[in-house]
Amino acid sequence: MFQSSRVLALANGEHARAEVFGKRLKVVCGDEVRVESNPATHALQVKESIAATHAFHAHDSHGQPEVLAANVTQLLVLMSEQPPSGSVHRRSLFSRRRAR
Numbered sequence: 411m412f413q414s415s416r417v418l419a420l421a422n423g424e425h426a427r428a429e430v431f432g433k434r435l436k437v438v439c440g441d442e443v444r445v446e447s448n449p450a451t452h453a454l455q456v457k458e459s460i461a462a463t464h465a466f467h468a469h470d471s472h473g474q475p476e477v478l479a480a481n482v483t484q485l486l487v488l489m490s491e492q493p494p495s496g497s498v499h500r501r502s503l504f505s506r507r508r509a510r
Contacts, residue, residue: 416456418445428454435459440480 414430416437428445430437437443437459444458462480470476 418443418454418456426454428456430456436477438477438480440482442481 415427416430418426418428420426428443429448435456435458437456441462442460443456444460445454446457447453448455462477464480464482465477466479466482466485467475468478
């Protein structure tokens with residue numbers, strides 16, 4: 411089974427690491443999630459991602475839209491007159507859309 415971990419900001423203001431299980435559960439920065447404690451290890455596990463009210467989208471390397479951040483209410487865009495020097499990964503951010 412696929413497993414990764416994320417740092418969560420808890421409702422009480424503390425931060426904790428939680429395990430995310432399964433390939434179908436997609437979690438991005440800003441998502442609100444439901445967590446449970448694993449009875450054997452007492453580790454937090456993300457069980458569900460709650461629907462976002464807003465999402466920030468971009469196209470991936472295959473041209474498919476992907477969510478970069480959830481529950482976005484403000485966006486700051488920085489631009490430069492000169493292109494950056496060196497090897498920089500460029501990504502075309504195209505919109506902030508309401509999540510469905």
